[in-house]
Amino acid sequence: MAGGRDRSGGWGRVPRDELRAGLGLWRAEVAGADGITRRRHARVAALTTDAAAHSRFYADHWRGVPAGAPLAEYPPVTKLELMARFDDWVTDPRVRRAGVESFVADPDLIGSSYVGRYFVCTSSGTTGRRALFVHDRGAIAVYRVLNLRAEFHWFTARQWFDLLRRPRLAAVVATGGHFAGAGWIESERRRDPFRAKAYRTFSIQGPRAELVAGLNAFNPGLLMAYPTALGLLAAEQAAGRLHLRPLLAVTGGESATAGTSDRAATVFGCPVRDLYGASECDPLAFGCREGWLHVHADWVVLEPVDADGSPTPAGEPSHTVLLTNLANRVQPIVRYDLGDSVLARPDPCPCGCPLPAIRVTGRHDDVLHLRAADGTIVDVLPLALVPLFDRTRGVRLGQVVQTGPATLRVRLDVDSTADAETVWRGLVGRLAGYLHTVGLDNVELFRAPEPPEGRERPGAKFRQVIGLADDGPFAHAGRD
Numbered sequence: 417m418a419g420g421r422d423r424s425g426g427w428g429r430v431p432r433d434e435l436r437a438g439l440g441l442w443r444a445e446v447a448g449a450d451g452i453t454r455r456r457h458a459r460v461a462a463l464t465t466d467a468a469a470h471s472r473f474y475a476d477h478w479r480g481v482p483a484g485a486p487l488a489e490y491p492p493v494t495k496l497e498l499m500a501r502f503d504d505w506v507t508d509p510r511v512r513r514a515g516v517e518s519f520v521a522d523p524d525l526i527g528s529s530y531v532g533r534y535f536v537c538t539s540s541g542t543t544g545r546r547a548l549f550v551h552d553r554g555a556i557a558v559y560r561v562l563n564l565r566a567e568f569h570w571f572t573a574r575q576w577f578d579l580l581r582r583p584r585l586a587a588v589v590a591t592g593g594h595f596a597g598a599g600w601i602e603s604e605r606r607r608d609p610f611r612a613k614a615y616r617t618f619s620i621q622g623p624r625a626e627l628v629a630g631l632n633a634f635n636p637g638l639l640m641a642y643p644t645a646l647g648l649l650a651a652e653q654a655a656g657r658l659h660l661r662p663l664l665a666v667t668g669g670e671s672a673t674a675g676t677s678d679r680a681a682t683v684f685g686c687p688v689r690d691l692y693g694a695s696e697c698d699p700l701a702f703g704c705r706e707g708w709l710h711v712h713a714d715w716v717v718l719e720p721v722d723a724d725g726s727p728t729p730a731g732e733p734s735h736t737v738l739l740t741n742l743a744n745r746v747q748p749i750v751r752y753d754l755g756d757s758v759l760a761r762p763d764p765c766p767c768g769c770p771l772p773a774i775r776v777t778g779r780h781d782d783v784l785h786l787r788a789a790d791g792t793i794v795d796v797l798p799l800a801l802v803p804l805f806d807r808t809r810g811v812r813l814g815q816v817v818q819t820g821p822a823t824l825r826v827r828l829d830v831d832s833t834a835d836a837e838t839v840w841r842g843l844v845g846r847l848a849g850y851l852h853t854v855g856l857d858n859v860e861l862f863r864a865p866e867p868p869e870g871r872e873r874p875g876a877k878f879r880q881v882i883g884l885a886d887d888g889p890f891a892h893a894g895r896d
């Protein structure tokens with residue numbers, strides 16, 4: 417759909433939307449927990465009314481549910497159900513799966529707008545299943561102010577002043593595709609020359625020395641990275657090769673462990689805070705000094721539920737969590753199975769934030785330790801591999817399992833409409849290309865006859881990247 421492409425970028429500054437959203441956020445926090453709940457209820461009613469009227473999928477899915485019913489009465493949805501009826505799911509007839517697929521197939525369009533108005537990203541998330549997400553301008557304005565809300569909770573006046581003197585944000589992420597993290601930074605860079613200079617992505621997929629040199633030259637005030645990547649950067653800093661002095665380090669995209677965060681905080685001499693986000697709704701919650709995540713509960717509903725769909729009591733880890741994104745109308749996300757395990761804090765958080773506090777167990781893939789031809793061990797981050805599946809059209813679910821010092825077994829579940837042979841060749845080409853860039857040309861890739869294996873242990877989450885020994889993803893973070 418060539419008409420759906422906008423090579424100029426097409427992002428306005430949308431100051432009016434942001435001002436309105438920002439004012440609403442401030443009012444919600446001043447009003448406290450009751451004010452936040454009131455706003456959430458009103459937005460749930462508006463979203464469900466709109467989705468029932470304009471999304472053919474939800475009109476069918478919600479048949480029999482009375483208009484204005486409480487959120488808990490709407491049946492949950494899965495990614496598979498929504499992706500199977502993508503064109504019926506979206507509320508704008510200009511958005512079509514075929515058009516979005518060809519848009520995300522073009523890396524030149526990363527961060528630009530689809531049909532002149534939408535931010536698009538592709539992701540597999542915790543469940544490992546590839547999907548396409550479309551966000552409208554109203555949602556983008558809300559995400560921007562929610563990110564600012566997190567910063568207002570994190571920074572002291574002194575730190576704001578220091579950040580003004582060094583207003584540079586480095587995001588160490590997977591690049592080369594329309595992924596939420598890199599795509600978002602790229603869309604922000606297209607807004608104005610200030611952001612174009614201040615925001616930069618650094619690829620975790622390239623050689624380590626290049627990443628270290630790039631970060632040293634950029635000297636960011638704010639450092640964002642996956643926890644596994646921050647662990648590797650902390651090792652580089654401790655070894656004296658990296659010389660960063662960030663004011664704050666922010667982790668996201670995977671489940672952080674206290675050990676990695678503490679080590680990074682010591683090595684970089686700054687606080688480390690976690691962000692909980694998803695491609696379905698960019699900011700879900702932000703970390704506080706007490707180690708809890710506070711949900712943006714005026715714009716996001718997270719319902720921890722058991723395997724049978726009943727609500728999980730506060731204080732207990734859930735089987736999964738249902739997400740409702742109250743900001744995005746073009747592709748409604750209502751009671752969507754996100755796949756993460758969430759524990760809700762039963763009492764108010766001592767940090768004083770009025771937003772509800774949770775803990776999350778999400779993506780927990782392994783760092784692979786592969787032997788190069790010269791005998792050195794190269795660490796491969798899970799979120800360097802996962803995007804290669806996301807970028808390969810026709811992959812429904814993929815999994816990489818290390819079976820020897822230099823052997824990987826690849827399990828694939830392919831879309832019924834795609835040719836399995838073509839999908840395999842496309843994927844293996846990407847994997848081999850990546851291994852080449854990190855000096856692992858010797859690593860052999862085997863195509864497994866069996867499909868990806870799901871939850872291997874009761875209560876365990878699906879892992880897309882599985883290491884040789886089950887020694888945990890951070891066991892060798894300091895090794896080089």
Ligand SMILES: [Zn+2]
Nearest residue numbers: 704706765767
């Ligand atoms: Zn707190």
